[in-house]
Amino acid sequence: xSAPVEHRLSxxxxxxxxxxxxxxxxxxxxxxxxxxxxxxxxxxxxxxAGSYEADFADLIFRGLGELGIRLAGxxxxxxxxxxxxxxxxxxxxxxxVVAGAAIACxxxxxxxxxxxxxxxxxxxxxxxxxxxxxxxxxREQRIKFVDLNxxxxxxxxxxxxxxxxxxxxxxxxxLESDFVISMPKLKTHHWAGxxxxxxxxxxxxxxxxxxxxxxxxxxxxxxxxxxxLTATIRPHLAIVDGVTAMEGDGPIMGRPRKLGFVxxxxxxxxxxxxxxxxxxxxxxxxxxxxxxxxFLGVIDAxxxxxxxxxxxxxxxxxxxxxxxxxxxxxx
Amino acid sequence: MVEKIYCEVxxxxxxxxxxxxxxxxxxxxxxxxxxxxxxxxxxxLRTALLATRNKDGGWGYAPARRSRIEPTCWVALALGHSAGxxxxxxxxxxxxxxxxxxxxxxxxxxxxxxxxxxxLTFVQAPSAAALAQPMVNxxxxxxxxxxxxxxxxxxxxxxxxxxWVDGTASWVEPTAWCLLALKKIRSRLRSRExxxxxxxxxxxxxxxxxxxxxxxxxxKEVYGRKLWPYVPTTALALLxxxxxxxxxxxxxxxxxxxxxxxxxxSVVALALTIICLRAYGVETYALEQTVIGLWTLGDRDNLxxxxxxxYALADANxxxxxxx
Numbered sequence: 079x080s081a082p083v084e085h086r087l088s089x090x091x092x093x094x095x096x097x098x099x100x101x102x103x104x105x106x107x108x109x110x111x112x113x114x115x116x117x118x119x120x121x122x123x124x125x126x127a128g129s130y131e132a133d134f135a136d137l138i139f140r141g142l143g144e145l146g147i148r149l150a151g152x153x154x155x156x157x158x159x160x161x162x163x164x165x166x167x168x169x170x171x172x173x174x175v176v177a178g179a180a181i182a183c184x185x186x187x188x189x190x191x192x193x194x195x196x197x198x199x200x201x202x203x204x205x206x207x208x209x210x211x212x213x214x215x216x217r218e219q220r221i222k223f224v225d226l227n228x229x230x231x232x233x234x235x236x237x238x239x240x241x242x243x244x245x246x247x248x249x250x251x252x253l254e255s256d257f258v259i260s261m262p263k264l265k266t267h268h269w270a271g272x273x274x275x276x277x278x279x280x281x282x283x284x285x286x287x288x289x290x291x292x293x294x295x296x297x298x299x300x301x302x303x304x305x306x307l308t309a310t311i312r313p314h315l316a317i318v319d320g321v322t323a324m325e326g327d328g329p330i331m332g333r334p335r336k337l338g339f340v341x342x343x344x345x346x347x348x349x350x351x352x353x354x355x356x357x358x359x360x361x362x363x364x365x366x367x368x369x370x371x372x373f374l375g376v377i378d379a380x381x382x383x384x385x386x387x388x389x390x391x392x393x394x395x396x397x398x399x400x401x402x403x404x405x406x407x408x409x
Numbered sequence: 410m411v412e413k414i415y416c417e418v419x420x421x422x423x424x425x426x427x428x429x430x431x432x433x434x435x436x437x438x439x440x441x442x443x444x445x446x447x448x449x450x451x452x453x454l455r456t457a458l459l460a461t462r463n464k465d466g467g468w469g470y471a472p473a474r475r476s477r478i479e480p481t482c483w484v485a486l487a488l489g490h491s492a493g494x495x496x497x498x499x500x501x502x503x504x505x506x507x508x509x510x511x512x513x514x515x516x517x518x519x520x521x522x523x524x525x526x527x528x529l530t531f532v533q534a535p536s537a538a539a540l541a542q543p544m545v546n547x548x549x550x551x552x553x554x555x556x557x558x559x560x561x562x563x564x565x566x567x568x569x570x571x572x573w574v575d576g577t578a579s580w581v582e583p584t585a586w587c588l589l590a591l592k593k594i595r596s597r598l599r600s601r602e603x604x605x606x607x608x609x610x611x612x613x614x615x616x617x618x619x620x621x622x623x624x625x626x627x628x629k630e631v632y633g634r635k636l637w638p639y640v641p642t643t644a645l646a647l648l649x650x651x652x653x654x655x656x657x658x659x660x661x662x663x664x665x666x667x668x669x670x671x672x673x674x675s676v677v678a679l680a681l682t683i684i685c686l687r688a689y690g691v692e693t694y695a696l697e698q699t700v701i702g703l704w705t706l707g708d709r710d711n712l713x714x715x716x717x718x719x720y721a722l723a724d725a726n727x728x729x730x731x732x733x
Contacts, residue, residue: 204711247517286513289520
């Protein structure tokens with residue numbers, strides 16, 4: 079999602095805004111180290127899918143097996159990325175991937191599978207569901223959809239304090255599930271650098287409480303908000319639509335770019351770091367990934383094991399807006 | 410307990426048979442021909458809404474969900490309007506308050522847009538109209554945060570209209586709602602501050618209009634790329650700007666709305682457009698047929714869209730809540 083408030087900030091103001099909460103916590107950590115454990119290594123699967131004609135239910139089901147994910151008896155919540163719709167673009171997680179994931183979770187024994195999203199710009203979820211085709215997919219598979227923007231909410235204490243906020247209202251459907259899967263579209267992001275499984279969590283913040291766009295998240299800094307949301311929601315798995323990604327002026331106005339894989343992993347930081355490297359960005363230079371490596375997950379390439387294909391098979395250099403050139407991996 | 414839906418759409422007539430479930434889900438056992446009998450459609454929608462009222466007298470966004478300001482206002486307006494009566498604002502009267510704000514969810518910041526809608530709802534109930542005034546006074550005192558100019562977006566960031574919640578930027582939807590509320594009781598306000606706030610809101614909408622007309626959440630471009638308007642947001646902004654109907658921006662946006670709505674497949678968007686176009690005296694029959702068909706096939710658990718549809722389909726002559 080784009081972050082219109084930063085449109086009102088100069089780049090310098092924006093960076094300052096990001097830094098303030100970090101400084102505000104003074105010498106203390108913006109998280110409690112006792113509550114988090116960074117594994118010594120993490121596993122990320124990159125599974126080939128040349129087009130959206132692929133059998134995603136089969137692919138994701140096999141991915142769950144390879145990663146040792148157990149879903150029997152669990153209430154699974156799938157959070158795709160749905161932002162806008164424009165024919166021929168690659169803005170949203172493809173409905174085939176979402177439906178495939180839902181079927182795979184059912185096959186794996188999930189007691190319930192719910193799909194939910196709270197778009198940041200458009201209030202009108204019915205428009206997005208019908209125009210993207212996701213409504214048809216969900217109806218066909220009899221999968222329940224919840225509009226997170228208008229769901230009941232509960233006030234939740236944040237588990238890290240990069241934003242300086244202590245609590246946030248979050249949708250009860252998300253909170254009541256016991257296995258959360260972040261399902262982003264892999265895209266460049268003109269403010270955050272890249273949007274993947276962590277940034278995707280912006281869509282869990284209810285618009286009917288915070289507005290459209292979810293401006294308080296921008297005011298408190300996008301990287302800070304990404305960190306606090308990830309630390310608090312702690313999704314159990316990421317399934318990334320990297321079949322056709324977006325480069326350039328993402329997350330809305332960029333160009334589609336074929337990559338040909340679905341990425342999966344239970345360490346969202348490792349998944350996002352891997353995806354960043356694949357598109358030619360250095361995770362160490364993406365503020366929220368760099369901070370996340372301190373307490374949420376692994377970004378060191380040598381500590382990430384791979385299933386399926388190796389990242390080198392897909393490695394490329396995405397176009398980025400000029401302001402993000404500094405995030406590139408060296409050639 | 411399980412809702413059973415039978416829906417046959419046959420142009421130009423629409424026949425419905427919806428089975429009422431016992432767990433609060435929307436529905437009614439009826440058959441009718443939509444072309445000829447709007448009163449029966451409205452009766453169905455009324456039945457559906459009344460069946461989903463919470464014990465506290467309000468409505469949630471979906472059945473069995475906590476009462477919230479926005480659906481409660483829309484349902485109250487729609488039920489009242491469709492029955493030719495003032496809205497029942499009993500639950501809004503007893504809503505939890507913080508200062509003069511109604512709190513949508515305790516523990517979360519007051520929402521300017523929904524408070525403006527609540528003020529508009531109170532205004533429609535003569536016995537409660539006085540309750541609107543302190544809320545509107547709060548709206549007059551509040552404004553979106555001011556930001557410096559930024560090359561990424563060419564817009565006037567000095568204009569402070571209305572934000573959704575305090576401490577954030579101004580956006581189109583809360584600005585439209587607040588403008589509607591202020592304009593609705595402007596004659597009673599008679600204050601320079603109110604006039605200035607209305608002026609700021611209108612200036613903001615003129616500034617943020619998309620290049621071909623219409624409005625989205627509030628940015629017309631980013632990095633030189635034009636952004637496109639949204640149907641429901643445009644309809645709402647046009648309602649707030651109806652007193653400027655001869656202005657070129659308003660005329661262009663009205664034209665854009667009529668183009669864009671042709672491909673629209675959302676009940677909320679269509680219902681708001683019908684309400685808007687009726688306020689501008691534009692024929693809406695085809696849209697009414699479309700929205701009826703969509704509602705039968707769509708998410709009948711969406712109480713907001715159901716209420717908007719009821720309001721939109723009921724007697725046009727009584728649609729005064731959003732007319733300025």
